[in-house]
Amino acid sequence: MKFFRTHILVSKDSKSMFAGAETVEKLLVEEIKKQGLGEEIKVISTGSIGFEGTGVTIAVYPDGIVYSPVTVSDIPEIVSEHLLKGRVVKRIAFPIKTSKMPSGVTFPEKVIGIQKRIVLKNVGFINPENIEEYIAQDGYSALAKSLCDMKPSDVISLITASELRGRGGAGYPTGLKWAAAAEVKGDCKYIICNADEGEPGTFKDREIMEGDPHTLLEGMAIAGYAVGASVGYIYIRGEYAISINRLNKAIEDARSYGLLGKNILGSGFDFEIEIKKGAGAYVCGEESALIESIEGSRGEPRKKPPYPVVSGLWAKPTVVNNVETLANVPRILENGAEWYKSLGTEGSRGTKLFSLMGDIKWKGVIEIPFGTPLSKIVMNIAGGLKNNAKLKAVILGGVSGYLIKPEELDIPVDFNSLARIEAGPGSGSIIVLDDSRDIVDIVKNIAEFFKHESCGKCTPCRIGTDQICEIIDRFFYDEGSEDDLNKLMRLSETMFQTSFCALGQTAPNILQQSLKKFRGDWERHFFKSE
Amino acid sequence: MEKIKSLEDLKNLRDKAKETLRTRSGDVKVTIFASMGTVGIAAGAREVLKMIISELEKRNFSDVEIIEGGSLGLDVEEPVLTIERAGTKITYGKVTPEMAKQIVIQHVINGQPIGEYVIARSKK
Numbered sequence: 222m223k224f225f226r227t228h229i230l231v232s233k234d235s236k237s238m239f240a241g242a243e244t245v246e247k248l249l250v251e252e253i254k255k256q257g258l259g260e261e262i263k264v265i266s267t268g269s270i271g272f273e274g275t276g277v278t279i280a281v282y283p284d285g286i287v288y289s290p291v292t293v294s295d296i297p298e299i300v301s302e303h304l305l306k307g308r309v310v311k312r313i314a315f316p317i318k319t320s321k322m323p324s325g326v327t328f329p330e331k332v333i334g335i336q337k338r339i340v341l342k343n344v345g346f347i348n349p350e351n352i353e354e355y356i357a358q359d360g361y362s363a364l365a366k367s368l369c370d371m372k373p374s375d376v377i378s379l380i381t382a383s384e385l386r387g388r389g390g391a392g393y394p395t396g397l398k399w400a401a402a403a404e405v406k407g408d409c410k411y412i413i414c415n416a417d418e419g420e421p422g423t424f425k426d427r428e429i430m431e432g433d434p435h436t437l438l439e440g441m442a443i444a445g446y447a448v449g450a451s452v453g454y455i456y457i458r459g460e461y462a463i464s465i466n467r468l469n470k471a472i473e474d475a476r477s478y479g480l481l482g483k484n485i486l487g488s489g490f491d492f493e494i495e496i497k498k499g500a501g502a503y504v505c506g507e508e509s510a511l512i513e514s515i516e517g518s519r520g521e522p523r524k525k526p527p528y529p530v531v532s533g534l535w536a537k538p539t540v541v542n543n544v545e546t547l548a549n550v551p552r553i554l555e556n557g558a559e560w561y562k563s564l565g566t567e568g569s570r571g572t573k574l575f576s577l578m579g580d581i582k583w584k585g586v587i588e589i590p591f592g593t594p595l596s597k598i599v600m601n602i603a604g605g606l607k608n609n610a611k612l613k614a615v616i617l618g619g620v621s622g623y624l625i626k627p628e629e630l631d632i633p634v635d636f637n638s639l640a641r642i643e644a645g646p647g648s649g650s651i652i653v654l655d656d657s658r659d660i661v662d663i664v665k666n667i668a669e670f671f672k673h674e675s676c677g678k679c680t681p682c683r684i685g686t687d688q689i690c691e692i693i694d695r696f697f698y699d700e701g702s703e704d705d706l707n708k709l710m711r712l713s714e715t716m717f718q719t720s721f722c723a724l725g726q727t728a729p730n731i732l733q734q735s736l737k738k739f740r741g742d743w744e745r746h747f748f749k750s751e
Numbered sequence: 752m753e754k755i756k757s758l759e760d761l762k763n764l765r766d767k768a769k770e771t772l773r774t775r776s777g778d779v780k781v782t783i784f785a786s787m788g789t790v791g792i793a794a795g796a797r798e799v800l801k802m803i804i805s806e807l808e809k810r811n812f813s814d815v816e817i818i819e820g821g822s823l824g825l826d827v828e829e830p831v832l833t834i835e836r837a838g839t840k841i842t843y844g845k846v847t848p849e850m851a852k853q854i855v856i857q858h859v860i861n862g863q864p865i866g867e868y869v870i871a872r873s874k875k
């Protein structure tokens with residue numbers, strides 16, 4: 222067997238690709254050949270290498286050195302200094318431990334440091350387009366275990382016992398959802414993976430699909446076995462071209478290896494997965510609108526009940542789960558419910574992915590155990606605010622999420638703790654704002670987004686989002702008044718209570734919280750007669 | 752591709768695939784530290800390294816990782832090679848490709864250090 226003393230992983234997630242990862246990879250391979258190391262060193266594409274700044278990132282194994290950002294002009298030096306002579310190019314080396322770590326610490330942890338990578342354990346570590354690397358990491362063994370050693374009801378009991386909750390926003394217990402679908406009689410059922418990820422500032426699902434698509438396929442197949450479905454759809458945001466390509470390749474490979482298709486592993490269980498490109502509207506991420514969209518109709522929410530688990534796609538029982546939810550499933554099967562429950566806190570088991578954005582030093586996707594204080598995420602993991610500015614607020618859980626004040630920053634990030642300040646992890650995004658930001662500007666932007674995305678089916682949301690924009694505009698031109706603030710409050714109440722779907726019911730969240738928590742920002746834009 | 756038809760098949764494929772991931776997983780029995788300073792390279796460290804790799808390949812031994820380092824400050828002893836196996840680090844000096852080949856066969860693969868070449872030992 223060919224032995225390569227060094228593996229170099231090149232991040233080829235969408236951000237890195239944009240920064241020129243293809244070119245860096247190509248030149249790296251050429252330079253390695255030129256310096257006579259082609260037989261010793263292998264260059265491999267991977268997903269996002271954990272936590273990084275902007276630019277292309279590469280990781281050198283077994284040394285455990287990450288370089289970021291790598292530009293074309295750094296390549297000769299990395300090859301001649303590090304790869305040839307073993308001297309780390311400190312200028313762009315990521316500040317991680319360079320000596321061998323004590324045993325027990327796995328390599329990815331060594332490279333990534335502070336986080337707890339369970340869902341993302343393969344991302345930035347394996348080649349997402351190589352099914353055998355996934356299998357080497359115990360891939361598909363959770364599916365094999367389910368099919369060969371467990372009854373469908375055992376799988377559901379295990380997921381229920383793990384207390385896994387949905388990561389798509391609402392946090393619904395996954396075991397209960399599966400049990401409900403399993404209960405319904407009939408042999409035509411569906412699994413839908415919600416990969417629409419339409420929430421602005423949220424890109425954590427993309428990290429999974431670009432870096433480890435097989436984990437998602439495996440999770441879906443296990444869900445199919447558990448509830449008795451033999452067809453799965455991935456409803457994916459149309460802009461996610463790299464994810465779509467890698468998922469397609471993964472599906473093809475899994476089929477040719479016999480891990481999808483008919484009679485998987487000789488168990489008699491059949492499962493097929495098909496990709497559906499999203500229609501491009503935010504509301505299509507809402508599960509019933511999503512189902513309409515797959516059926517070829519306009520993406521408008523349905524009346525609930527009946528819930529999709531009873532009557533979903535083509536009126537058949539349908540489980541809709543988020544990408545991250547499904548990616549947790551193989552890990553739970555592999556390691557057990559007790560292991561899973563040892564991570565996180567009461568009511569919020571396991572880890573949570575967040576995309577970090579805004580006025581912080583380090584941006585990207587992180588995975589942390591539930592219960593990690595928000596302050597630690599912002600100040601330690603994200604490296605604090607850029608230019609050491611002062612914190613103004615954090616938008617947690619996307620634009621339909623929550624506005625957190627600096628005084629609330631110590632709150633542990635889990636369902637129960639956040640509920641105490643009327644918040645939640647939402648879509649899994651964290652946007653940090655420094656004190657040069659005007660909350661009114663931010664809220665205006667968000668309001669315009671919702672006006673644009675309201676599907677128009679119901680009046681409170683269609684008219685409400687429009688009127689909210691109109692009133693906010695007055696503040697934008699410094700013509701606001703106390704009366705306007707009261708109107709905004711009333712409008713948002715009406716929308717909360719009467720909108721048909723969760724889009725309208727959550728659209729005014731940030732607005733209303735800003736009125737309560739940042740009233741000063743609004744009052745600064747009152748009309749002043751000279 | 753031959754389809755995977757049983758749990759057994761999957762396990763076999765996994766074990767085979769794990770081998771190629773060893774360089775990354777750190778899940779190895781032996782670590783070879785190769786000193787690659789300028790002096791080491793001038794004294795023939797590259798040839799030593801190439802011999803190690805080809806010998807490992809020839810003998811199909813993958814339970815190993817190779818980490819390059821700068822000079823250990825033992826210039827007169829270059830090329831210098833340190834083998835870490837079962838918690839003990841053993842350093843060899845003035846290694847030639849022919850010596851490297853023996854070190855791979857006897858020490859790296861079979862766990863028998865070659866006393867006459869050793870210049871230092873330490874417990875981890």
Ligand SMILES: Cc1cc2nc3c(=O)[nH]c(=O)nc-3n(C[C@H](O)[C@H](O)[C@H](O)COP(=O)(O)O)c2cc1C
Nearest residue numbers: 387388389415417418419506507508542543546723
């Ligand atoms: C307007 C709107 C947009 C949504 N967008 C998404 C989305 O992009 N991805 C997602 O997983 N869930 C989204 N949801 C939540 C889904 O309706 C659904 O609750 C979720 O996919 C269930 O998966 P889970 O149980 O795994 O969390 C959205 C909900 C609403 C109301």
Ligand code: SF4
Nearest residue numbers: 676677679682722725
């Ligand atoms: S709340 Fe908004 S998005 Fe939802 S159905 Fe009504 S108009 Fe459409």
